[in-house]
Amino acid sequence: MNKKKIIVPLVLLLVIAVYFVGFHKNKNLRYIPENADAVVLIDIKKVTGQYLFGLVTHPSHWSGSKAKGKSSGSLKDSGIRIPDFLQIFHIKDTKFSEWYSVLEIKDSQKLIAFLKKQNFVDKGNNRFQKDQFFIIINGGHCIAGTSDLAFETIQKNLLKASSNSVLDADQFIHNTTGSISFISGEKIQNFSIELHDDEIEIKNNSNPGILDALASKLQKGNHFMEIELDKESIKNLSHFFNKSIADSSQAIYFKATADLEQVNDTIISYEYDDNFNEIEKKTFQKITQPNYTLDIKSDDPDKTWAYLQSEKWINSRNQFTAIPFQPNQVSQNIDGIIIQSSGKPIALSPRLQENYIFIRNSSLLYSSLKTLSASEKRIISDIDYVLYGNKSQDYWVKIKAKNGELPLILRW
Template sequence: MVKFLKITAAIVILLLLFYFVFFKYRQIQANKILIPATTQTLFKINVDELYKTLAVSYLKHPSQYAGTDKNSIREKIADLNSGLRIPANIYIYALKGTAKNTLFTRLEIADTSAFNHFILKKLALLKKDAHFFESADSTFGLLVNKKTVSIAFNMAKEPIRHILEEIHDQNNMVKISDSKFAQMASLSDHLSFQDAENLSKINFTDGKIDFSSEFENKWIEPAAEPRHRMLNPESTLSFWLNGKIKSDLTEKNHTMSLSLLSKDSFFRFYQDYVDFEWTKTVTQVDTIVGYEYNDDFEQVEKKILRDRKIPSITINLNSDDKAVSNYLKSLGALDQSTGKISSAMIPLYQFYFRGSNGNVQLSTIKSAKPDVKRASSDDFFYFKVDFKKLINQTSIPLIADKLGTFSQLEIKAKSIGKNKIKLESELLFLNKDANALMQVLKVFQNGFKSALDLNLSVDIPVSK
């Protein structure tokens, strides 16, 4: 028995070692790739890391990936055989001198016959000559030979054949390790993106998508030591921002606005802090004015009270509260006895105004009281939405249809140096067992027909 266990352990170790060496070799080979010297933006798809993540997810939760039809997963994958040799990493690039949304890549062909069938039958491309294929709308082009294919995603529909020829012949190319994108080669993230100002990463795990981005800050001057109100962790939606809006985004000559929440009014009164909180649904009593005829056939006014379910919303703003109050009074938009704000200033819901000690509060709750206590934070921006509560508290079919598979979205941003911001976000799914990428494919299956028929425990209705 001991001998058997030793042999089994040795086999497992050898398999793990082979696994590690195999994927390490693929990564090394993939990172020797050449990219155009004029590359301005680079996208990286880490195929091997995605494979590994999906494989582990399948081993942990095989029932999540069980097909409901008679065709096996293997048959479905075989039906989608492209004939391409998929590398460990796929690099897609945008080039200087081309439209911003025009992208290129170069891949090797493993099976010429399968590849020709794929582009002519599956992609329905038109053969322009012996080596060049193009979609009917000219947004997709291929330049091929027996070993490689150069691909262009050309939404601008600009002439791209000469660029494909340069990529195909690997003229004016540079090793990625010798380029300004060298750090991309070592990233293990599933998807990554880099240009002159940004570096972004996306990872798909079971029930969650993680996104992070470091980029130049052109809009906000974050507070040196951010502080925020303690918002309710059970809120449907909440956010805060502690920082000054950079002057080039604000207009010096403000115009009179009918809405207090318009850009002009906001920039006029905003100082360095704002927060928003939607906690629950409450009942608001509206007065509806109608007319009827009395016994003398005279038209008289009749007021009817109506209960309406609305969000419990509170907005706090660091501002000169007296200036805001005077502004509202000058427009005749503030009932000083009740604090009601005219619906012309803030439509849809009835809001109440309170101001004191440099704080302005707008709330759909008449009895709400400003709370100016603050807590320290490393982040100058925070946003969170609970999709389950949002769906329960709204009656918009599109929200339930497309967002019903998600649980929560949380976004944070902090300053990491002069004019530099790091943003981190986490998107959670109701189904915590299936991989997030597979669930995203399921949500949008009508758009591109998912290759796998996932048996997800959260079934999302799809509009026909």
């Protein structure tokens, strides 16, 4: 038999197999409810491809990755059917911190064993919890979320085959690692999520030059946090917290600068001697606290002050109680409101005439986060800065990691 007649079909079959395994994707999104107002999609095959490429080009990591996989357990062996697009959604009129995802189950016993191995606590009735992550198993599906408040609603409305509306991934994502989309009626606003060697970018445009120039300016400073927002940006960001804040406060400009400082905190307790005399005992601990100045420019400072008082954010001692840190002082001037920390108020950084939120990493930040696990602290310590910026209708978020020998997908 002619060898070419055998080799050609085999090569063709191999190409077809590689396409379906590595590139062909099921773009049907069956688990996004009609009342979702935000959707995050992760292209699992693209992420897997980036991981494999990173692994191949960094052979020094091979032995370490194998050891890590054995100790932590593999998602492929978790009993879950890995989708081509991981669908994470937020439901309208719920807290901003509440996000959910629905996954298909291949083997529920494997899934339960996997969850126990990951230190999830069995809460009964097929519910499991680990810190702020919740999972419920319902027949051939499981619902995962950062809360369990909407589990019942999702089970009733989403897992009924008759009520499922199938969406297309192309409505949300276009050849990027992931996307985050905001839904308002028929309108969908998409932001791409791109994973690079040492940064993650979220944006709705293809021109990174403006953000890079802004980042370059801000990196020359040394403050922990710098914020500058105009009226429109204040209004847009306030939608995530309280839609009435921007309009009711009359704010037209916001500027903030903050630094972190480690100080000694005195704890006073009382003991009793053998004669039942009260003895005062002082102990000291180091705590991390911010020093800051916040400047709120207003069209009508009197109305802004009245609004803050009506929200009970200014108390009788002229302290701004919405900031849950050490005492501060809030005062009114002809332009608006100034809030300064009492400990060590700092001068505002120069005005750049841009819209941005810039947070620089600090060892004081992640060392003070006692509730985080060792791996979570390691990830946070690896971050250089986080930057949000916008100009007109263009928005960006950049999470910049420190330069390292390995790309982020192998580090985190």
